[in-house]
Amino acid sequence: MSTLTYTGTLDILNCGVCQIPHAIPTELRNDRYENGGNWWCPNGHKLHFITTEAERLRKRVDAQRERAEWAETRALSYRDQATAAERSARAYKGHLTRARNKIANGVCPVGNCRRHFDNVQAHIKSEHPDWHLTDPETGKDADL
Secondary structure, three states, X not given: OOXXXXXXXXEEEEOOOOOOEEEEEHHHHHHHHHHOOEXXXXXXXXXXXXXXXXXXHHXXXXXXXXXXXXXXXXXXXXXXXXXXXXXHHHHHHHXXXXXXXXXXXXXXXXXXOOOEXXXXXXXXXXXXXXXXXXXXXXXXXXXX
């Protein structure tokens, strides 16, 4: 019989297959836990930790990164939509202003009509009763 003198620290684990208790150096256990890798029980069963601490942390960081990217994409999308809505409102306002200017100059603002009248409003009411301008700020029919 021989004697073993060991000055390190051992962690006692049970084999996941045969349940035999066995000891491995703490440094080895920590390395396998953090970096992956195998070790064997005294009966020869190949053992490993299912997920390492580094792998768990990597997954957590990746999930956080994906959430941040998703949020940034949504924010860009909302900004793009807001910018498009502002441009659209400006365009409608420009159309309304041009129509009002035509009317003020006595020109019919409807499509290809372009006829000149002293009383454009009376002409629009009699010749184009379904035509109307919508004010982009209020959404109501614009006053001509």
